[in-house]
Amino acid sequence: MRLNDITRGTGLEAHGITNANLIYWTPPTSALYEQIVKRGEGLISHLGAVAVKTGHYTGRAANEKFIVDEPTSHDNIAWGKVNRPFAPLKFDELYKRMCAYMQGRDLFVQDCFAGADREHRLPIRVVTEKAWHSLFARNMFINATEEELQHHAPRFTVVNMPDFHALPSIDGTNSETFIIINFARRMIISGGTSYAGEIKKGIFTILNYLLPVEKKIMAMHCSANVGPQGDTAVFFGLSGTGKTTLSADPNRSLIGDDEHGWDDKGVFNFEGGCYAKIINLSREAEPEIYETTRRFGTVLENVAIDTFTRRIDLADDSFTENTRASYPLTHIPNIVGSGCGGHPANIVMLTCDAFGVLPPIARLTPAQAMFHFLSGYTAKVAGTEAGITEPTATFSTCFGGPFMPLNPTVYGELLRTKIARHNVTCWLVNTGWSGGAYGVGSRMKIGYSRALVNAALNGSLNAGTFEKDAFFGLDIPTSCAGVPTGVLNPRNTWADKAGYDETATRLVGMFKENFRKYEPDVTADVANVM
Template structure:
C-alpha cells in the first residue's frame, strides 16, 4: 500500500510556525521538561505519574476515518470507522495547525514495524513532553529527520484543543481522525495517551493487509529452548500482556504484531499494560516496571508525601496503565522477525461463567471464533464503561480493524494452513457462576493451562467434545484441578448452567449471521 502523502507537508508547516521545537529529546530530558511544566510527578523508583483528565480511556464514538477515493472501497465503514468528509477533515487540520502556531512543541521521529521490509516512519507532534515520552516509548525511536522530512504517518496531537462538536462537524469536543490516504492522524480534545498508540495500530491494520501481511491484535512470545513462538489474541483485560510476559519465555511484544510468510514481528517498541490490582506474585515482570525509571504511570493513584503507588485504587478509573519500553523487561526476544507460531491462543473473558477454561479448535473453528471475537469488555477501557459488557469483537480487536474482518480471517487461514499451527480457545473469565456470583479464574491456573499448551503437555491427555460448541475440552491438564476444566461441575445449579450456556450459544449464532454468507460453509458450520 503506497501512502499518497498530503499535498502540503503538515508537519513541516507546524514546525516552521512553532515558537520552540524540542526534537527527539531523550528520556531523561523529557522527564525534566515534564516535571518543569508540571505535567506529572516523579514517584519512588523513577516512574513518572500523569493524569489524563476527564477521558481515562479511548473515545471510540469520536473516532473517524476520512473517506477518500483511495480508501472508500477498502475501509470497513461503520461504528468503528465512522466516515468523515474530506472537507471536514481539512477544516479540523487547519484548526489544529492554527492552534499549534506560536506554541512550544515536542517532536519525536519514530518508526513502527520491527521488520524493516514493512517499516513505516512516524512523526509525532504534540504540545506536552510526557506525550512525546509516550510516543518514544511505545513506538520505535529513530534518528532525527530534517523538518521538511515527509514521514509515512504524521500525528498532530493537540490534547487541549477543545472542538465545538457539531460546529466542527464532529460529535463532541474531542476527535480522533485518520486520513489513511495521506498518512495523517489528528487527535484533539483528549489527553489519554492510548489514542496515539491505537490510531497508529488502526493505520497499520489498513496498510499491512493490503501488502498481503496479516496484522494482529495479539501478544507473542518465544520458547528460548525450542525456538517455537506463540500468539495470544485478545481484547484489553483478557490477559494478553500478563500471559505473554512469562519468565520462562522471551517476549516479542504484548499487543500488536504482524504475520508474514517468513515469520512474525512486533509492530511497536513498548508495552502498555493495565496496572489495576497488579500482583507481584502473579505478574512479577510487569509489577517490577511500576517502579522503574522510564515507565509512565497513567491515572495511577499515589501518596503525595511518600510517592508510593497504590495499584489497587480505582478511584480515578479501572483503566490504570503503565507504559514502558519492551527492552526494560528481562526476557525479551532480540531479533527483528521471530519464527512462525506453533500455537495460536484466542483469549476470552466470559462473564457468564459457562465457557470452558481451555478448548482445542479445528482450523474452521479457529476462523469461526476469530471472526466472532467473543469476550466481555472490562471496566474502564472505554469511556463510560463501568461493568463488564458482553461483546463480539471480530478479530479480537474490532475497534482497530480498518478493513472488513474477513480480510484478516482469509490471511489467518492461509497462515494456519501454511504452518500447521494449533489453535486454542482459553477463557480467563468467570467460573462457578456469572459475574457477581462466581469468581474470576485465577491467573495462576490459566498460566498452568497455557504452559501445558506451549510445552505440548496436552498431547496425551483425554479430550471430551463439547455438546454445544463442538470444540474439544481436555479432561485433565498438568497441575490443574480437573473440576475447573468442566464449568458445569462447579455451578451450584446445573440446569441453570445449561440454560445460560444455551443462551450464549444463541448469541453466537445471531452475531455470526453477518459473516455466514462471506465464509466457506465449513467455517459457518463450525460454531454452536
Template sequence: MELLQLGTKSPFIDVTKLGLLSRKINWNLDRHILTQQTLTLGQGKLSDTGALCVSTGKFTGRSPKDKFIVKDSYTEGAIDWGEVNIPIEAHIFDHLYAKMVHLLSTKEIWIRNCFAGANPHFRLNVTVVNTTPWANLFCSNLFILPTEEEMQTFKQEWLILQVPEFLADPKVDGTRQENFTIVNFSKKTILIGGSAYTGEIKKGIFSVLNFLLPHHHNVLPMHCSANEGKVEDVALFFGLSGTGKTTLSADSNRALIGDDEHGWADGSIFNFEGGCYAKCVDLSAEKEPEIFAAVKEHTLLENTSFFPNSNTVNYADSSITENTRAAYPIEYIANSKKPSLGGNPKNIFFLTCDAFGILPPISKLTKEQAMYHFISGYTAKVAGTEIGITEPQTTFSACFGRVFLPLHPIKYAELLGDKLEKHPDVNVWLINTGWTGGPYGIGKRISLRYTRAMINAAINGDLDEVEYIPHAVFGILKPQSCPDVPSAYLNPRNTWENREAYDQRALILAQLFVNNFKQFEDRASEEILSAAPKTVF
C-alpha cells in the same frame, strides 16, 4: 524571529513543508531531558521509583465516537464504514489541519521521528508533533527509535499532530464535539485535537497498520501479546480486557516479543511497538512483578495518585480512572526480546472470561472453529461490575479488537485461515479464564495456577497425544487429561451440581453466539459457518 531548534533531526525532514512555523522546536530529545522539561513546566511529578506521573486531563481513555476516517477515492470502497469507521469529508480535514498548524505556530513543540513495526520490510516512518514534553516521552517509550545512522536517512511517511489544547467548534468544524481524531490515508496524516490521552496516538497508528498491512501486504495485524520460548517457539495471546492477556503472556521462562500489537507475515511475528502501555490499576509486585519493576525512571504514569504526604503511587486508587496506565520501553521488561521479532507461531491462545461457566478451561480448535471464534471475540461482564447488570452479559468484539479494524472483520478472519492453512502445525486453543462449577455467583473462578499449567502443557506438547472429546454444543475439543490439572476441571459439565442446568445454559450461550454472528453471515464462507455452535440437542 529566528527559528530555535534543539536536538537531533533528520536532514530529510523540512518543517516548513509541513506548514509548521513554530519558533522553538525540540527534536528527538532523550528521555531524561523530556522528563526534566515536564517537571520544569509543572506538568508532572516524580514518583519514588523515578517514574514521571502526569494527568491527561478531561480524557483518560479513547473516545471512539469521535474518531473519523477521511472518505475519498482511496478509502471509499475499501473501508468498512459504520459505527466503528465513521466517515468525514476531506475538506473538513483540510480546514482543521490549517487551523491546527496555525495554532502550532504560536507554540513550543516537540517532534519525534520514529518507526512503527519491528520488521523493517513493513514498518512505517512516523513523525509525531506534540505540544508537551511528556507526550513526546510517551512516543519515545512506545515507538521504535531510529539509531543514529538510521536518523541520517529517515524520511517521513506518516505525520501525527497531537494538539490537546486545540478545541474544535462542532458547528463550524464538522466534528461531533470539541475533541477528535481524524485519519487521512491519502495524506498519511492523523490529527488529534482536544484530548491529551496518549492512547489516541498509539491506537491511531494501530488502525493505520490494520488497514495497510492486509490491504497491501497480505500481513495479518493482530491485537495480541506474543512471547517466545528457548527453542524459538512463539505463542500468541488474544483477549479482551479482563481475560488475562498481559498476565498470561508475562512468563519469566519466555522472552516477551510484545504485549499488545503484532503482525503475522510469512515466517515472521513482529511487534508494532518499541514499548508497552500497561494497565496499572491494582498493580503489585506479587501479581505482576515484571510490570511493577518496569515502573522506574522515564516510565510515564498516567492518571495515578499518590498515598497521602508521599510520592509513592497508590495503584489501588482508581478515583481518577480505572484506566491508569504505565508507558515504558520494552527493554524495561527483563526478559524482553530485541529486536521484537519471532518466527511463525506454534501456539495461539484465544482468552475468554466466560462468566456463564460453560466453556472448558482449555479446548483445541479446528481451523474453521478458530476463524469463527476469532470473528466472535467473546468474553463476558459479570454481575456487580456495572449498574444494572444482575447476571452475566456477553461481550463480543470481532477479532478481539473490533474498534481498531478499518476493514471488514471477515477479511482478517480469512487471512488467519490462510495462515493456518499454510502452517498446519500451528495449534489454536480456546482458554476460559472465567468460571467453572456454575455461573458467576454460584461457581468459582478458574484458578490462575491451573490456567498457567494448561497453557504450559499446550506449549510443551504435553497435550499432543491425549484423548479429546468434542463439546456437545460448541464442538470444540476437550482434552481429557492435563499435567497438574484435576481431570474434573477439563469437563465443565461435570463440575456443575445440576447438569441439566448446564445443558440449558450452554444452549443459551450458543444462541447468543449465533445471534451475534448474524451480522457477518452474508460475508462468511460455508467453512466458517459450519463451526457455529448447536442451539438444540
C-alpha cells in the same frame, strides 16, 4: 538531534505547521522528564516512574473516531458504526485551525518507526504539545538511530493536541473530541483527549490498513513470545483478558504484548514498548510487569499516588479501572531483542467469560478458530462501565474491531491461510469466571491459566485426551498437570447444573446472532460451528 538541538520550525512546514515556539526534536527520556516536571504535567513517583492523569477521558473515545472518506481509500474501508466517514473539506478546515493553534506554542516531536521488521517498518512522526505524550510515543514505538534521524522521512504523522477542541456545529464532529485518520494526507489528528492510547491505536489502525492491502501481511491485535526451543506463540485478546500477563512468562522470551504482523518469515512486533493494564497488579502474580512500575522511564496513567511520599497504589481505582503503564520493552528482562520470531506453532485466543460457561482451555479446529477470531468474544462485568449491572457479552471483530478498517473477512482469510500453511494448533482460553457467573462464581486463578497455556505450548496438552463440550462443540482436555481435573469442564464446577445449561444455551444464541453478519462471506464449515 541531540538534547541541545532545540530548533524552530525545522521540518514541520511539510505538515503545515509554522511559527511554533521551541520545538523539542526527538528528545531522550531524561530531557522529557525534566520538561514533564517543569511544566507540571506529572509527578515522579518513588523509584522513578512518572505518574500522569489523562483528565476526562481515561480510555479510548470510540465514538469520536473517524476516517476521511477520500478516493484513494474509499473502496477499501468497511464503512459502518466503527469506521465512520468524515468529509475531506471538513478535515482540511479543522486542521487549519489546529495549525493556527500551534503557532507560538512549544511542541515535542518524536521521529520513530512502527514495525520491528526493517523490510516492512513504517517511518512515523508524532507531534504533541505535552512532554509526557512524547515520552509515551518514545516508549511505544521503535526509536531511530542518530544516523536514521538525519534522513527520517515520515510516511505518516500524528498531530496530537489534547488542549485543542473541535466545534461540532462547525467541524462535523460528534463532540469537542476527535480522532481523525486521513490516508490521502497520511495524517492522524486528535484533540480534546489526553488519553495516550489514542496515539498508539491510531498507528495500529494505519498498519491494519496498509499491510494487508499493500503486502498481504496479517496484522494482529495480539501478544507474542518465543519458547526455549524457538517455538513462537501468539495470544489474541481484548483488554482485560490476560494478553499481556500470559505472554510475560519468565520461561519464554517476549516479542511484544499487543500488536504484531505475520509475513512470509514469521511474526514481528509493531512496537518498541508495552502498554499494560495494571489495576491490582501484584508482585507475586506478575513479577516482570510489576517491576516496570518502579522503573525510570515508565509512564503511569491515572495511577493513584501519594503526593508527599510519592508512593503509588496499584489497587486504587478511584480515577479509573483502566490504569496503565507504558514502558520500553527493555524494562522486561526476557525479551527478543530483534522484535521478530518464526511462524507460530500455537495460537491462543483469550476471552474473559463473565457468564462462567466457557472452559478454561479448549482446542479449536481451523473452522472454529476462524469463527472465534471473527467473533472476538469477551464479556464486561458490573462496575467496569457506567450502566453495566450484569455480565454483558461483547463481540469485537478479530479481537480488535475498533482498529480494523478493512472488511473483517480480509483478516480472517489471511489468518486461515496461514494456520493451514504452517500447521498451527489453536486454543481458546477463558481467563474469566468458573463455578458460576460473575457475582456467584470466582475468577479463574492466574496460576491455572498459566499451567494450561504452558501445557498447550509445550505439546503435552495436545498429546492427551479430550472430551466434547455439548454446547459449544469444543474439545476440552480431561487432565492437565497443575490444574484440578474438576476445573477443566465448566459444567462440573457449577452447583446449579440447570443454571449452567440455561446460561450456556443463552451464550450460544448470542454467538449465533452476532455471527449472522459474517455468514455470507465465510464457508459453510465456519458458519455452522455452533
